[in-house]
Amino acid sequence: MHYKTPIFIIVSVLLITTIPESAAQQQGLFLRTILDTIRNMNLETMIKFMSAPFLRSFMKFAQEGERELNEEPPDEPFLLPEYDFIIVGAGTAGCALANRLTENPAWTVLLIEAGRQENYMMDIPIMANYWQLIETDWKYKTQPDKKACLGHTNGQCNWPRGKVMGGSSVLNYMIYTRGNRRDYDGWAQLGNDGWSYEEVLPYFKKLEDFTVNEQFDPRYHNRGGPLSVGYSPYHTKIAEAFVEAAQTLGYPYVDYDGPTQVGVSYLHTSIQNGTRHSSSRAYLHDKRRSNLHVAKLTQVTKIIIDENNRARGVSMLRGNIAKRALARREVIVSAGAINSPQLLMLSGIGPRKHLESLGIPVRSDLKVGHNLQDHWALGGLTFLINQSVSLVTERIVSNADYLQQYFEDHSGPLSVAGGCEALIFDDLKRPGDPDGHPNLEILVQGGSIISNPLLRKDFGISDYIYNSVYKPIEKFDSWMAFPMIMLPKSRGRIMLANKNPLSKPLIYPNYYGDLEDLEVTVEGAKKIIALSKTPAFQKYGSRINPIPLPPCKHLKFLSDDYLRCHARQLTFTIYHHVGTCKMGPDSDPDAVVNSRLQVRGIQGLRVIDASIMPVIPAAHTNSPTYMIAEKGADLIKKHWGFIQ
Numbered sequence: 230m231h232y233k234t235p236i237f238i239i240v241s242v243l244l245i246t247t248i249p250e251s252a253a254q255q256q257g258l259f260l261r262t263i264l265d266t267i268r269n270m271n272l273e274t275m276i277k278f279m280s281a282p283f284l285r286s287f288m289k290f291a292q293e294g295e296r297e298l299n300e301e302p303p304d305e306p307f308l309l310p311e312y313d314f315i316i317v318g319a320g321t322a323g324c325a326l327a328n329r330l331t332e333n334p335a336w337t338v339l340l341i342e343a344g345r346q347e348n349y350m351m352d353i354p355i356m357a358n359y360w361q362l363i364e365t366d367w368k369y370k371t372q373p374d375k376k377a378c379l380g381h382t383n384g385q386c387n388w389p390r391g392k393v394m395g396g397s398s399v400l401n402y403m404i405y406t407r408g409n410r411r412d413y414d415g416w417a418q419l420g421n422d423g424w425s426y427e428e429v430l431p432y433f434k435k436l437e438d439f440t441v442n443e444q445f446d447p448r449y450h451n452r453g454g455p456l457s458v459g460y461s462p463y464h465t466k467i468a469e470a471f472v473e474a475a476q477t478l479g480y481p482y483v484d485y486d487g488p489t490q491v492g493v494s495y496l497h498t499s500i501q502n503g504t505r506h507s508s509s510r511a512y513l514h515d516k517r518r519s520n521l522h523v524a525k526l527t528q529v530t531k532i533i534i535d536e537n538n539r540a541r542g543v544s545m546l547r548g549n550i551a552k553r554a555l556a557r558r559e560v561i562v563s564a565g566a567i568n569s570p571q572l573l574m575l576s577g578i579g580p581r582k583h584l585e586s587l588g589i590p591v592r593s594d595l596k597v598g599h600n601l602q603d604h605w606a607l608g609g610l611t612f613l614i615n616q617s618v619s620l621v622t623e624r625i626v627s628n629a630d631y632l633q634q635y636f637e638d639h640s641g642p643l644s645v646a647g648g649c650e651a652l653i654f655d656d657l658k659r660p661g662d663p664d665g666h667p668n669l670e671i672l673v674q675g676g677s678i679i680s681n682p683l684l685r686k687d688f689g690i691s692d693y694i695y696n697s698v699y700k701p702i703e704k705f706d707s708w709m710a711f712p713m714i715m716l717p718k719s720r721g722r723i724m725l726a727n728k729n730p731l732s733k734p735l736i737y738p739n740y741y742g743d744l745e746d747l748e749v750t751v752e753g754a755k756k757i758i759a760l761s762k763t764p765a766f767q768k769y770g771s772r773i774n775p776i777p778l779p780p781c782k783h784l785k786f787l788s789d790d791y792l793r794c795h796a797r798q799l800t801f802t803i804y805h806h807v808g809t810c811k812m813g814p815d816s817d818p819d820a821v822v823n824s825r826l827q828v829r830g831i832q833g834l835r836v837i838d839a840s841i842m843p844v845i846p847a848a849h850t851n852s853p854t855y856m857i858a859e860k861g862a863d864l865i866k867k868h869w870g871f872i873q
Contacts, residue, residue, distance in 0.1 A: 294349030320396020357647030408848030503639025712753020
């Protein structure tokens with residue numbers, strides 16, 4: 230064992246000293262995974278890690294990371310007393326808005342972010358789940374109820390949200406899907422002028438640099454936009470089996486970001502050259518503009534509203550010091566579907582009865598926090614296989630060839646988007662219709678809950694459930710798939726716990742509040758089981774984990790009733806929280822913003838993020854959020870007479 234000590238020290242020093250100190254905590258979980266693996270390496274593997282080619286590739290990667298850190302706009306130490314625009318939240322929407330508004334050199338913009346800088350370790354795709362357990366995540370949890378999340382610790386589902394430059398685009402699994410044309414036509418039919426599919430399609434095209442050449446159709450795609458969209462550089466044999474199995478069952482291979490969605494496809498991802506392409510990297514890195522100031526580690530506590538009900542600026546905490554900044558033109562809230570309604574309500578914009586119960590003076594009586602929607606899935610449906618072809622974290626990070634491959638050219642298993650690889654969209658109401666409106670997505674992973682020791686913590690699975698069902702199979706290779714509800718009927722709500730801006734809001738998702746959602750989940754689980762039985766999976770000996778969930782073991786295993794019970798026990802959010810500042814016309818009593826994204830009853834205030842969605846689209850919501858920001862920026866430019 231003596232030979233391991235000096236090599237372990239050398240590798241540890243190399244890994245840690247090439248990472249800027251400010252990023253060290255965020256790197257810690259990943260580094261510990263690598264270093265724990267190094268401790269147990271045999272001599273042959275250790276020699277590979279210390280070879281000159283490996284060390285050169287690692288240093289190349291470290292230099293790239295340093296360059297990316299330097300390209301992010303710095304934290305501005307001296308803020309101006311007044312800006313033309315103040316943007317609250319440097320997430321998906323906020324970064325895009327900051328870029329587009331500073332295209333006018335005459336405008337000054339302050340972008341405020343509660344979290345810190347992004348760093349390059351966060352941009353290794355396979356490590357997506359690591360950033361949900363540290364300070365880059367707000368660490369929200371749902372309130373317990375009797376309908377869902379029953380097998381999670383304390384009956385609460387974890388709801389990760391990004392607290393970092395780039396927001397949730399740094400925590401998500403990089404899956405890029407736009408949705409169906411009926412989603413946006415439905416928004417327009419609700420009275421939201423300008424939001425039909427034909428009207429938002431140009432913004433989807435504007436934002437993307439589409440790299441899937443065989444699917445490039447200029448009617449639907451664009452090259453040269455800020456966000457890179459394309460396939461992951463690597464697919465496992467599990468992903469290949471999934472695509473083959475889906476086609477065996479009659480699903481066509483489709484460009485789901487094209488004219489129709491029903492079918493199967495490898496994932497389109499927001500990955501550039503094998504690394505995560507977050508909103509910060511896409512819209513702000515290497516785009517330094519003197520008219521943009523960024524305030525990091527700064528939490529906005531209240532919107533300043535004058536006696537004429539006009540937003541004049543924001544109050545904020547910066548390093549625990551109370552400060553304020555004023556806006557000549559507008560305050561734009563882009564803090565996401567949890568933080569945006571929280572900030573509005575703290576500022577007196579929200580349901581009168583709720584705000585008055587907390588002693589908050591009401592400035593505009595609106596249904597802020599209502600209309601909460603999400604995509605979620607029956608979780609933990611695990612299949613065992615008899616070949617070593619799945620994505621097992623320990624096996625990947627202990628393989629010097631895999632690491633060198635990634636450090637050198639960002640390919641190989643580490644380039645898979647959080648382990649997610651392919652999907653099926655299906656319309657259960659119109660089976661066989663290639664032009665359906667998908668109400669189900671089946672998302673496959675090249676591993677499962679047992680493949681990464683942190684996944685159970687990410688989802689918050691209780692020790693009792695995990696130790697009973699998953700611990701006995703930890704030594705197996707495996708895969709899993711999520712049956713996701715894409716057009717949920719259930720609606721939840723965000724509420725304030727109190728009027729302290731540092732308190733976390735109360736989250737009531739109301740999963741399975743409408744039983745139709747439960748039936749979609751059950752039918753989706755049955756389709757996954759059918760996929761496992763096809764020849765494509767059977768060549769790997771695929772079979773479902775036979776251990777039932779203890780609270781469901783009184784029911785016939787895999788019967789509809791068992792699957793309903795399973796769905797209520799393990800309820801996995803897909804992180805698509807939307808709708809809490811609903812967009813709608815003046816005739817809609819539930820609307821918070823109008824079709825120009827202006828807050829009703831308050832001048833000079835807009836909300837531009839996923840919270841304005843009146844109805845959740847059949848899409849992973851990161852792409853629609855970019856679209857909303859692009860369109861929102863043009864609405865602002867038009868309002869203030871800036872025409873490019």
